Amino acid sequence: MTERRPELNSRRPNFIFIVADDLGFADLGCYGGRDAKFGPVSPELDRLAAHGLRFNEGYSNSPVCSPTRFAMITGRWQYRLRGAAEEPINSRSKGSTTLGLPPELPTLPSRLRAAGYRTALIGKWHLGYPPHFSPLKSGYEAFYGPMSGGVDYFSHCSNTGAHDLFEGETERHDEGYLTDLLSRRAADYVRRMAGPDNGGGAAPFLLSLHYTAPHWPWETRDDAHIVDDVKANLFHLHGGNIHTYQRMIHHMDEGIGWIVDALRETGQLDDTLIVFTSDNGGERFSDNWPLVGGKMDLTEGGIRVPWIAHWPAGIAPGGVTDQHCLTMDWTATMLDLGGAAPLDDCPLDGVSLAPVLADPSACFERPMHWRMNHRGQRALRQGRWKYLRVDGHDYLFDIPADxxxxxNLGPRQPERLAAMRADWEAWNASMPPIPEDATVSLGYGAKDMPQR
Structure with a gap:
């Protein structure tokens, strides 16, 4: 007997948009990941997937952090913004008036806020530094987390040694493991949204929960003693191992369980769309099987990431879909389900996935384009086919088969390769060019790590 799928609920859902940092495609159990020595790595996320919808072919807008986040918050190609040409934004942009998210630009939180939503970001911002840029200038009512990319999990200092934990635009000196601080804050926010702070749940809410886990430095909840060692090199080039990495994911997973518990306790779980994904593919300890490459690459391992959606009122349990989609499609989906008014002068490039949430088999054609300053990379996924250029060499792959x-099927199908190359070039011509002064920062230090 086929289980009847629920109709999309007429009540506008709450949104919890959870983004991991540098998580690989197969790091979670529900994506085929291996158990750790201590047992399953991601039981809470696996449970959300089993009772919700798992995407087999969800992609990030970029293989590196900041550009994906520009697309995620705007619902538009990141290439439209100067700040997103930095791969990624780093501490050298402090004080810049251009390397960040322009406050006047419509965003997911600002548009939902205009539609009556409460909004908060708990976790990583990485879209430019105050005084010119900040979450509070771009639609969030509340913010708690780091402004930069990677920070130490205990000292909360960036790679420059500067303290980087804020509440709003004010430094916050809290003790504790950063992943746990973010999780507890998020669970507390969920409870407050059901209480008198929000009229007993009168308004729906958007909670953006952007973890730094499992981004370097490689520190678990029990590793406070290595803080001094990490201060000398936050990239932690000589540290970490697969066991530490899996434990970091598990700590994040535990925290997500705390948030689900808070939703359940306050009667908000059924009416909350929880979305989980990663900002790009995995780093050095990630499991991307069967994909190759990782962060900084436009091969599948750099851009195909876990995608999970859980919403009891709107998604039937146990679903799996092969719908092609990009990070900014989640933005379009939330704006659609949240009833945000369209903006003629700032149209979305993302596409709403609401029909797929209601029926996972209702897949539609979704061409996806990428470009990357690093190694002159470009890619186009169109149906089963992928066009890829790396270091001046063009490739054509049949992704479901390979x-x-x-x-490389390019030599055997030159017409298809030429057509996809022309398609990519036509799309690229519609985007602003990459500025000559844009830089690439590999995140782990190009001089210290071998190139892929």
Missing amino acids: ARERA
């Missing part, structure tokens, strides 16, 4: 991108 997820590891090992059989």
Whole structure:
């Protein structure tokens, strides 16, 4: 007997948009990840997937952090913004008036806020530094977390040694493991949204929960003693291992369980769309099987990431879909379900996935384009086919048949390759060019790590 799928609820849902940092495609159990020595790595996320919808072919807008976040908050190609040409934004942009998210630009939180939502960001911002840029200038009512990319999990200092934990635009000196601080803050926010602070749940809410886990430095909840060692090199090039990495994911997973518990306790779980994804593909300890490459690459391992959606009132349990989609499609979906008014002068590039949430088999064609300053990379996914350029060499892959991108079919199908190259070039011509002064920062230090 086929289980009847629920109709999308007429009540506008709450949104919890959870983004991991540098999480690999197969790091979670529900994506085929291996158990750790201590047991399952991600039981809470696996449970959300089992009772919700899992996407097999969800992609990030970029293989590196900041550009994906520009697309995620605007619902538009990140290439439209100067700040997103930095791969990624780093501490050298402090004081810049251009390397950040322009406050006047419509965003997911500002548009939902205009539609009656409460809004908060708990976690990583990484879209420019005060005084010119900040979450509070771009639609969030509340913010708690780091402004930069990677910070130490205990000292909360960035790679420059500067303290980087804020509430609003004021420094906050809280003791504790950062992943746990973010999780507890998020669970507390959920409870407050059901209480008198929000009229007993009168208004729906958007909670953006952007973890730094499992981004370097490689520190678990029990590793406070290595803080001094990490201060000398936050990239932690000589540290970490697969066991530490899996434990970091598990700590994040535990925290997500605390948030689900808070939703359940306050009667908000059924009417909350929880979305989980990663900002890009995995780093050095990630499991991307069967994909190749990782962060900084436009091969599948750099851009195909976990996508999970859980919403009891609007998504039937146990669903799996092969719908092609990009990070900014979640933005379009939330604006759609939240009843945000369209903006003629700032149209979305993302596409609403609401029909797929209601029926996972209702897939539609979704061409996806990428470009990357690093190694002159470009890519186009169109149906089963992928066009890829790296270091001046063009490739054509049949992804369902060759997820590891090992059989270049370009020489056998030159017409298809030429057509996809022309398609990519036409799309690229519609985007602003990459500025000559844009830089690439590999995140782990190009001089210290081998190039892929």
